Amino acid sequence: MSDNKPSDGSATTHFGYKQVPVESKHKHVAGVFHSVASKYDMMNDLMSLGTHRVLKQYLLELSSVRKGQKVLDLAGGTGDITKLLSKNVGPEGKVMLCDINDSMLSVGRDRLLDDGFAGNIHYVQANGEVLPFEDGFFDCVTIGYGIRNFTDKSKALIELLRVLRPGGRLLILEFSKPQTEFVSKAYDLYAKSWPIVGKLVAGDSESYQYLNESIRMHPDQDTFKTMMEDAGFEKVEYFNLLGGVSAIHRGFKF
């Protein structure tokens, strides 16, 4: 994977199918999310036909987050997972909604406040590769459809291990590799419509073309499992969803 090599000034990484300098990938990704922030939730519902909500609920079940726990929702964007977590940890717990992108974060906060979620949620703009939290602070970290946009995934995984307490767990929901030829073909065909829908609904086809390309560039289930193990996570396993269109990876810190 080209995105896991250290930057030597000339190094490039993938931004969808394009190669861009490692130093500037975050700016390209930021451009996408500034552009889509206001329509992000509606587009998710449309493109996933509502299934993303079910998958996020499943992520929550696999997290076994309990009352009073402290959870980091990293790259939490518009706050879907934070909402679910906030109910689970209750008033004694804490959810930290963290995103590198200020547009996504303000849309998320406004939406959560509008829906009456407050008190146990904090908002912080930060980069997943260099987190502003103490060692061992969190019981759980979740990332929903965010990790594929990270410039250096391995560095982020090591940082996530650092902020987890012993016994803490990381759950990553991400697009993954369809497990059968049929699912793969059907999905390819369906995904071709996204830039068109993006153009019609959000007035932006390029961002949704990037979505398509970034999904295909993301490591498959086993490769990503190995990356988590290499970072130091234990008991790593993954759960295929919708025939591998998405997958949840879970790993523990001991």
Place this chain on the structure above:
Amino acid sequence: MFDKKLLEILVCPVSKAKLDYVAEKNELICYASGLAYPIRDDIPVMLEDEARQITVEEKEARKKR
């Protein structure tokens, strides 16, 4: 309003040291890394790229306290 409870949780992403909240400037300052992080729209921006280098005077002022 900046949520002061966050001060118990946040550290400088660069030095991992504790931060001081400076109300007049609405910033979170790390004296270890010499960086001041802005708070925009009540959300702390904990990104090195967005932080300001603190001045020698600011460092001195801290010592006198």
